[in-house]
Amino acid sequence: MAGFKYDIKEHIGNISESPKGWTKELNLISWNNREPKYDLRDWAPEHEKMGKGVTFTKEELKELRDILNEIDL
Template sequence: MADIKYEIEKSLGVLSENAKGWKKELNLVSWNGREAKFDLRDWDANHEKMGKGLTLSKEEVIELKSILNQLDV
């Protein structure tokens, strides 16, 4: 399997932290030298290991924000 290269360009926030110290974070991440996208996933404390996540374009984040704003939570 090829190495995946990533760069966290900007940390936007932490949603939660589990007992092992992994944090669910929203970041702007550049994957394999591409334009940075919004990325939501679990990271270890040193950002060396990661869990499965979700990567969204700016347009997708705008749509998600619209949907979330309609929720009664």
């Protein structure tokens, strides 16, 4: 997808880091000047590149939290 814009409104946390320095992050991001969503994806150092990810509304993230809380890890 060419020509899209993003603005990281809030960095919530890093989940992991690869040996090459890429980090799996949860952020609140506005894509193409739209309402910000929670976003989980891999980022290169300095956020110059990104991997495929998944976005969640606040309600979806709450549902995911509830599902994860029910898992016996």
